[in-house]
Amino acid sequence: MLAATGCISIMPGVTSTLPRIQQLSAALVNRIAAGEVIERPASVVKELVENALDAGASSILVEIEDGGRELIRVTDDGHGIPAGELPLAFAEHATSKIATDDDLFNISTMGFRGEALASIGSVAHARILSRTADSDAAYEILNRGGQIADPQAAAGNVGTAVEVRNLFFNVPARRKFMKGAPTEFGHIADAVLRLALPHPGVAFRLVNNGKKSLDLPATDAVSRLLAAWPEEFHEQRLPLEVRDAEIRITGIVGLPELARPTNKHQYLYLNGRHIRDKFIQHALRESFRGLTEPGRHPAAILLIQIPPGDVDVNVHPTKIEVRFKDSGRIHGLVLSGVREKLLGSDLTPSAVPMRADNFDTTERADVRATLAAFFQQIPGDLGAPQNPAPLQLHAQPGPAPSLEFSAQQASIDSPPTTASAHLPSLPATAIQLHNSYLVTETPEGMLIIDQHALHERIMYEELKARITRGPLESQRMLIPYTVPATSRQVALLEQIQPLLGRLGIEVAPFGPDTVAIQAFPTFLSKLDPVEFMTDLLERGEQELLDLHDEELLHELMDMMACKAAVKAGDSLTPAEVQALIARKDLVDRSSNCPHGRPTTLRLSLKDLEKQFKRTGF
Amino acid sequence: MKVICNRGALLEALNVAGTVVASRTPKPSLQCVKLSAPDKSLTVMATDLEVAIRYIDHQVQIDEPGEALVPADKMRDIVRESVDDTLSIEISGDNAIIKGQDSNFKIFTQNVAEFPPVPDFEGEPQFEIAGGHLKQLIGQTLFAAAKESSRYAFNGVLVSVKGKKISLVATDGRRLAMAKGDLVSDNSGKDGVKAIIPAKALTLIDKLVDDPEEAVGFQIKENQILVHTSSATLTSSLVEGQFPPFEDVIPKDCDKKMTASTADFLAKIRLASLLTTEESKGVRLTFTKKGLVLSSRSPESGEATVNFPCKYEGTDVEIGFNPTFLIEALRVVDSDDITLELTAPNRPGLLKGGPDFLYVIMPVNLQ
Ligand SMILES: Nc1ncnc2c1ncn2[C@@H]1O[C@H](COP(=O)(O)OP(=O)(O)O)[C@@H](O)[C@H]1O
Ligand SMILES: [Mg+2]
Numbered sequence: 009m010l011a012a013t014g015c016i017s018i019m020p021g022v023t024s025t026l027p028r029i030q031q032l033s034a035a036l037v038n039r040i041a042a043g044e045v046i047e048r049p050a051s052v053v054k055e056l057v058e059n060a061l062d063a064g065a066s067s068i069l070v071e072i073e074d075g076g077r078e079l080i081r082v083t084d085d086g087h088g089i090p091a092g093e094l095p096l097a098f099a100e101h102a103t104s105k106i107a108t109d110d111d112l113f114n115i116s117t118m119g120f121r122g123e124a125l126a127s128i129g130s131v132a133h134a135r136i137l138s139r140t141a142d143s144d145a146a147y148e149i150l151n152r153g154g155q156i157a158d159p160q161a162a163a164g165n166v167g168t169a170v171e172v173r174n175l176f177f178n179v180p181a182r183r184k185f186m187k188g189a190p191t192e193f194g195h196i197a198d199a200v201l202r203l204a205l206p207h208p209g210v211a212f213r214l215v216n217n218g219k220k221s222l223d224l225p226a227t228d229a230v231s232r233l234l235a236a237w238p239e240e241f242h243e244q245r246l247p248l249e250v251r252d253a254e255i256r257i258t259g260i261v262g263l264p265e266l267a268r269p270t271n272k273h274q275y276l277y278l279n280g281r282h283i284r285d286k287f288i289q290h291a292l293r294e295s296f297r298g299l300t301e302p303g304r305h306p307a308a309i310l311l312i313q314i315p316p317g318d319v320d321v322n323v324h325p326t327k328i329e330v331r332f333k334d335s336g337r338i339h340g341l342v343l344s345g346v347r348e349k350l351l352g353s354d355l356t357p358s359a360v361p362m363r364a365d366n367f368d369t370t371e372r373a374d375v376r377a378t379l380a381a382f383f384q385q386i387p388g389d390l391g392a393p394q395n396p397a398p399l400q401l402h403a404q405p406g407p408a409p410s411l412e413f414s415a416q417q418a419s420i421d422s423p424p425t426t427a428s429a430h431l432p433s434l435p436a437t438a439i440q441l442h443n444s445y446l447v448t449e450t451p452e453g454m455l456i457i458d459q460h461a462l463h464e465r466i467m468y469e470e471l472k473a474r475i476t477r478g479p480l481e482s483q484r485m486l487i488p489y490t491v492p493a494t495s496r497q498v499a500l501l502e503q504i505q506p507l508l509g510r511l512g513i514e515v516a517p518f519g520p521d522t523v524a525i526q527a528f529p530t531f532l533s534k535l536d537p538v539e540f541m542t543d544l545l546e547r548g549e550q551e552l553l554d555l556h557d558e559e560l561l562h563e564l565m566d567m568m569a570c571k572a573a574v575k576a577g578d579s580l581t582p583a584e585v586q587a588l589i590a591r592k593d594l595v596d597r598s599s600n601c602p603h604g605r606p607t608t609l610r611l612s613l614k615d616l617e618k619q620f621k622r623t624g625f
Numbered sequence: 626m627k628v629i630c631n632r633g634a635l636l637e638a639l640n641v642a643g644t645v646v647a648s649r650t651p652k653p654s655l656q657c658v659k660l661s662a663p664d665k666s667l668t669v670m671a672t673d674l675e676v677a678i679r680y681i682d683h684q685v686q687i688d689e690p691g692e693a694l695v696p697a698d699k700m701r702d703i704v705r706e707s708v709d710d711t712l713s714i715e716i717s718g719d720n721a722i723i724k725g726q727d728s729n730f731k732i733f734t735q736n737v738a739e740f741p742p743v744p745d746f747e748g749e750p751q752f753e754i755a756g757g758h759l760k761q762l763i764g765q766t767l768f769a770a771a772k773e774s775s776r777y778a779f780n781g782v783l784v785s786v787k788g789k790k791i792s793l794v795a796t797d798g799r800r801l802a803m804a805k806g807d808l809v810s811d812n813s814g815k816d817g818v819k820a821i822i823p824a825k826a827l828t829l830i831d832k833l834v835d836d837p838e839e840a841v842g843f844q845i846k847e848n849q850i851l852v853h854t855s856s857a858t859l860t861s862s863l864v865e866g867q868f869p870p871f872e873d874v875i876p877k878d879c880d881k882k883m884t885a886s887t888a889d890f891l892a893k894i895r896l897a898s899l900l901t902t903e904e905s906k907g908v909r910l911t912f913t914k915k916g917l918v919l920s921s922r923s924p925e926s927g928e929a930t931v932n933f934p935c936k937y938e939g940t941d942v943e944i945g946f947n948p949t950f951l952i953e954a955l956r957v958v959d960s961d962d963i964t965l966e967l968t969a970p971n972r973p974g975l976l977k978g979g980p981d982f983l984y985v986i987m988p989v990n991l992q
Contacts, residue, residue, distance in 0.1 A: 470904065474924065478992050481907050483947060486973055486987040487798045487869045489776070512990065527990055530906045530947070536775050 034100070035130060035154040045127050045325055048186060049076025049175060050195035052128055054326075056170050057203045058118035059125070060084035061280075062105065063168060066226070067211040070200055074217070075189030077175060080196075085167040088140035091147040094159040097136055098151045100126040116316050118281060125170075130154045131182070132175045138168040153178045197221060201236060202282045205275060206311050208232035233260050233309045236275055241266055241307060246353050248310070250345030255314045255338065261346055262307030265606065267300035273307035278319060280311075284328050288312075291339040295346035297562060298468065308346070312338065438589050444576040446585055453612035459588065460576045461607040466591050468569035471531065475510060475565070480529045482512030488524035489537045491515075497545040498523060504548075507561055511568070515541065535571050543567065626691025626716040628662050631684035632709060635667075638680045639701040641857065642671035644829060645678045646697040654694060654739040660714070661692040670743040671697065676826050677743040678833075680857045694735040695721045703730050744860045746853040750842030751818060752786050753809040756854070757837025762793045762804045763827050765957045765982055769802035770795040770824045778821055781864035783871075786843075787817030794871055800950045800986040801871055802957075809840045820845045821868055826852075826861035833857050875985055876975050879966035881939030883912060887963045887978060890933070891955040897921055897931040898948035907945040907989035912937050912967070921948075944970045945991035951976075954984040 046052055053070060060068045063086025073079040089097055096102040103122025128134050129151030139146035146164025150157040176183040186192060193216055200222060204212040208229050214222035224235055234242050244263040251257065262273065274292065276283050288310065296306040320331040332338055438448035438457070446457040474480055493501070501508070501515055501523060508515065512529035528537045544567065574580065580588070592608075639658065647655045650673075659670040667685045671678050693716040700723075704712065709725035716722075716734065723730040763782075771779035774797065783794040789811040794803045833854050834841055842853040845863075852859045897908050897919035905923040916934040944967060955963065958978030966975040976984040 474904075474992070477924065479990065481905050481945075481992040482990045483799055483906075484971060484987040484990065485798055486801060486874050486985060487796065489798065530989065531904045533903075533906070538775055 037100070045124060046131060046175075047182075047326075048195060049080055049192045050199040051326065052076065052080050052132075052172050052175065053082065053196050054199045054203065055119070055124035055128065056080070056082035056172075057200065059170070060086055060168065061203070061207060061210065062117045062119055063087050065167065065210060068213070070196070070212070070214045072193055072196055072214070072216050075186070075192030076172075076196060077186065077189070077192070078173065080172040080175070081169060083167065083169040085165070088143070088166055088168050089136065089138040090140050091143065091159050091161075094136060094138065094147055094149040095156060097125050098129045098134070098149065098156050102126070116279065120322075128172055129156065131179050132177065133173045135171040136168065137162055137164045137171070139164050139166050141166050193221075202275065205233055205236055205282075205309065206277045206280045229258070230260060233275075236309060237262070237273055237307065241273070245307075246349050248308075248345060248349055250341055250348075252337070252341060254318065255312065255341055257310055257312050257341060257345055259308065259310040261309075261349060264296060264299035264306065264350075266307040267296065267304035268307070269304060271305035274305055275309040277309075277311045278321070278330055279313060279316060281321065281327060281330075283330050285330065287332075287335045287339050288342055291342035292346060295343050295350065299350060310342065312342075314338070438585050440580055440585055442577075443579045446589065448589060450610075453610065453614070453616065456609045456611065457589070457592070458576070458607050459578070459580065460573055462592060463573035463588060464569045465607050466588070467572050468565055471565045471569055474531070475561075479510050480512030480531055482514070482527040482529045483533065484514075484527045485525060488518070488526045489528075489541070490518055490522050490524050491538050491541045491545070492521055493523045493545055494521065497548065500545070500548045504560060507557060507564065510561070511564055513541075529568070532568055532572050540567070540571060626660070626662055626693055627687075627689035627713065628660075628667055628715075629686040629688065629711055629713045630667065630682065632704060632707060632712050634682050634684040635669075635712065636701070636704045638667075638669040638682045639697070639704055641680050641829075641833065642669045642678055643697055643701055644832070645671040645673055645676050647673035652739075653696075654735045656696060656698070657694040657735050657740070658697045658700065659692065659694050659737065659740045659743070662687045662690050664690060670740070672741055672743055674741065675823070675862050676829060677741075677860045678829065678857060679743055679745060679859075682856075689715075691716055692737050693721055694737045694740055695732060696735075699732050703732075744849075744851065744858075746842065746844065746851050746858040748844070749812060750810070750853060751813045751844050752791070752811045753840040753842050754791060754806070755809055755837065756834040756839045756841050758806050759841050760831055760834055760837070761959070762791065762806050763831045765804035765959075766793040766795040766802045767824060767827050767831075768795075768953050768957070769797060769800055769984075771797035772824075774798070776866075777864055778866040778868045781821035781823045782827055783819065783821050783868045784845075785817065785819045786811060786813050794868070796869065796871060799947075800954070800984065801874060802954065802984050803871070803875075803982070805981040818845045820850055821864035821866070822850055823861060823864050826850065826859065829859055829861075833859060874973065875983065876966065876968060876973050879968050879975055881912065881937070881942055881967040883917060883935055883937045883965045883967075884962060885917075885933070885935040885965075887955055887958050887961060890935070890963060890965075891952065893917075893919055893931050893933040894948050894951050894955065897929055898952070900926045900929045901948060902926060905992065906947045906949070907991045908948045909943060909945050909991055911941075911943045912939070913941045939967070942967055942970060944974065945989040946974070946986060947989050950986050954978075954986070958982055 045055065049072070053072075053076070057068055057070065060082055063084060065084035065086035067085050069081075069083040071079065071081040071083070093104070099122075101122045103120060105117045105120045105122070125134070125136070130153060133153070134151045135148055137146055137148040145161050147159045148162040148164075149159045176186070197214060197216075200212060200214045204210070204222075204224050208231070209226050211226045212222065212224040213220065224232065230247065234245070237245075241262055244266055245260045246263070247259075248261050249256075249258045266273065271289065274289070276285055276288050278285075289305075292306055292308055292310075296304075300306060314332075318333045320333075321327050323329060323331045438446040440446055440459070444459060446459055446462075448455050448457065471480075498517055501517075505515075512527060512531070513525070514527035515523050515525050518524035523541070525537045525541055528535075528540075532540065544564070547563075547567075574584075574588075642658045646658065650656060655673065659668075661668045661670065662685070665683070665687065667682045667687070669680045669682060700721075703723055707725045707728060709728075711725075713724045714721060715724070719734055720731045721734050723732070766782050770782055774780055776798065779797055781795075785792050785794075786808065789808045790805065791808055792803060792805045794801065796802070830841075830852050833852075833856070836855065839855050844851040844853075848863050848865070850861050850863055852861075894908070898921065900923055901908060901921050902923050902925055905921075905925075908919055908921045911918040911920070914937065916932070916937055919931040919933060920929060922928045954976055955978075959982070960979035963976055963978045966977070970988060971990070972988070974986045974988065976986060978984075
């Protein structure tokens with residue numbers, strides 16, 4: 009890290025002074041430590057805000073100038089630091105938060121190492137101004153790159169304000185690596201938001217160059233969490249609360265359609281601390297399996313509470329990674345908790361957006377176009393014999409919101425659009441439109457079903473159920489199909505042979521650059537085995553190689569289901585339509601196809617009312 | 626052109642031709658049948674560019690020779706729905722006028738010149754076979770051909786002729802049917818002839834033949850087959866490609882053999898297959914000294930067990946088959962008894978019905 013020490017030549021013949029082992033000066037030690045904790049202005053902000061939270065603040069103000077180069081000031085109304093302890097605040101390894109070895113394994117505060125202020129002071133000009141409740145005056149103390157002045161009396165409120173200027177003035181390498189003010193401020197804003205999410209009772213304000221950038225008054229748990237998500241996500245969430253004897257997980261998960269290619273809408277907290285954890289991320293992804301397209305990250309904010317003794321938070325300089333005593337248990341709880349929540353919920357997206365301003369997204373525009381086309385298509389006599397609906401529109405109250413939450417959790421509640429637990433069982437009749445969509449009536453309105461997506465979903469669930477009973481039934485070939493394959497592809501096939509066997513596919517190398525399909529599942533008897541295998545080999549080379557077995561099995565079943573399902577454009581007989589609709593209820597999660605696209609859109613009478621402007625008159 | 630037709634005979638001609646008319650084609654001329662009345666008879670012609678047919682209707686009176694191109698479906702509808710014994714067809718300008726006792730239709734015609742030429746049977750047939758026998762051979766093999774396989778040769782039936790004998794072989798890669806028979810005449814030379822005939826053409830040939838005694842004549846050319854019956858000539862392009870070396874897949878080392886009545890075996894298989902579904906098709910056949918036990922299980926519908934005491938020689942074996950494959954074959958067997966020979970659960974079974982029919986069937990790996 010300290011490349012500044014210069015290079016030491018050990019070439020023979022080159023006279024140079026032999027390097028000597030020396031004790032580093034305290035200031036240098038701090039600067040080295042700072043290098044690990046204080047990467048950029050946002051890390052300063054994080055440390056200072058954590059200190060404010062540890063001090064029991066109920067309101068925290070963060071002021072930034074020039075991306076933190078000019079000024080970082082964090083002001084809180086916490087318990088303050090007694091004047092006599094002010095010098096210790098800047099001292100290395102001085103903390104009020106732990107005292108003994110045992111405490112280290114039972115940490116319930118954000119800070120505990122006692123090195124943040126020391127590090128910050130060593131690489132900047134820092135000032136602490138603090139006053140405790142029982143003191144008449146505030147005191148300040150200055151630290152200029154490790155030179156600590158004596159505390160002085162000063163004017164100030166109860167609480168603490170820490171000011172940092174000239175960051176990295178004495179670490180040119182770091183200073184050079186600071187990005188432009190907007191970028192650095194972006195990181196700061198992210199950091200403040202992350203810190204604010206699990207502390208709904210604390211008000212947060214972030215001011216940038218004198219302008220208010222973030223204003224989060226004290227509020228309830230869910231409202232605070234939603235601050236992390238774009239407005240249009242807010243209605244599309246499910247509340248979460250699961251626990252076992254010691255672990256408790258609360259938070260919100262977004263409906264599958266909110267899943268995105270990056271995990272930027274995912275926040276994980278452990279005992280109030282923002283963490284990154286591959287295991288938990290994996291558990292989340294697994295719990296959405298089959299509901300989102302592969303490679304997408306579900307939107308979710310999880311607050312995990314576990315006994316402090318069950319986790320080691322002291323494994324990473326910025327504490328962003330932690331080590332669980334029993335990570336399998338957390339993984340299991342997240343997986344089962346989120347999955348049950350999803351399976352128990354109606355994931356059918358609403359066909360009509362709640363607000364007109366949502367129309368500008370392309371997806372919504374598509375929906376609107378679909379609907380418009382749909383209404384033009386409905387033959388006049390189809391709707392005619394039905395009740396004159398408007399008369400009883402308000403007579404039917406929506407289903408009661410699910411009440412699985414304890415009283416103090418009442419704030420974590422599902423929004424009305426997603427509250428109804430299960431789809432009502434479907435009536436047996438539906439009409440097919442454009443040989444692609446099925447439309448069916450429900451007590452609340454109507455469902456528009458994508459026939460391919462639904463059938464695919466059903467096939468997938470059937471495959472999944474079947475495969476638990478043993479290898480799929482397969483037809484052996486009298487004359488094997490041959491498929492050209494590169495040696496890489498042949499190697500891939502050999503690698504996944506056992507998996508293919510479970511799916512009822514037998515392939516074997518057959519001469520140079522060729523493989524032979526010797527058995528193919530009867531489940532797929534309508535498919536051309538060569539086409540299937542060619543696809544598999546092509547995809548295999550590109551994306552399947554790195555998957556582990558379960559993921560790969562899932563991918564293959566996806567492919568099978570997709571290919572075995574009726575396609576858009578296939579005309580279905582009324583009996584086939586009926587059979588498809590009847591099976592909708594039989595499969596879990598049928599509101600999304602295995603690729604995560606919705607299978608069903610719901611259009612409620614209420615939505616219709618809105619569209620026809622029947623409300624408000 | 627002006628002709629007076631027996632309505633029944635004309636309808637027959639239009640029905641046969643109608644099966645060839647291209648259903649989805651942007652060319653209006655291909656949606657038509659060509660009527661040609663040169664002297665004593667009326668010829669109805671249709672083509673979809675792969676198969677072409679000429680059907681000769683003798684039950685006509687030609688008042689004025691000529692030709693015309695008329696929309697196939699309209700023409701057929703009119704002839705079918707009319708009640709008169711005879712109808713008159715008269716072409717005047719761009720119109721065809723079809724008259725009955727109390728009806729008069731005028732339909733628009735297309736330009737005759739736009740219709741592709743439809744070949745006629747010329748010269749001597751290469752070989753001839755009795756109509757009834759031909760129908761039997763087609764029935765015993767055609768079902769085993771593939772429907773829309775990417776292995777094109779599987780979509781046809783291999784017809785081989787040599788030494789006054791004919792054999793038809795069809796396979797979809799999972800099972801294979803072969804039927805042999807005798808010819809009425811054979812001028813194919815000492816090397817004989819071989820061709821893969823598309824399933825569609827064979828279906829049509831089967832329909833064209835209605836007299837079991839009549840000799841159906843064949844000519845196989847470079848890439849075309851012509852078939853001649855007393856009333857029609859059918860031309861079809863041949864399936865290109867290589868038929869698989871089917872002799873290799875006929876098992877020769879079977880050490881297990883069941884002998885049973887065809888009808889009884891068929892009945893038991895059908896019974897055992899009642900609970901199979903699209904997705905779980907297999908039926909388990911358990912052979913022991915006591916005979917055969919058929920069983921099936923599907924997660925959706927339940928389980929079935931059917932006992933079939935029959936003659937079985939060999940060690941006990943358990944093998945899965947798609948019952949449809951067995952049923953289809955047993956239906957076309959014309960001998961009273963069949964034999965089913967086996968080697969191992971993952972190797973093909975060999976079903977024989979009489980000396981001239983054999984069927985190779987690949988097993989299913991049961992779940
Ligand atoms: N905003 C604050 N309010 C009250 N005390 C503070 C504040 N910031 C720092 N302190 C005190 O200074 C000590 C050192 O802070 P720090 O260097 O961040 O170490 P740590 O937070 O790991 O204890 C803390 O233990 C705490 O006693
Ligand atoms: Mg701290």
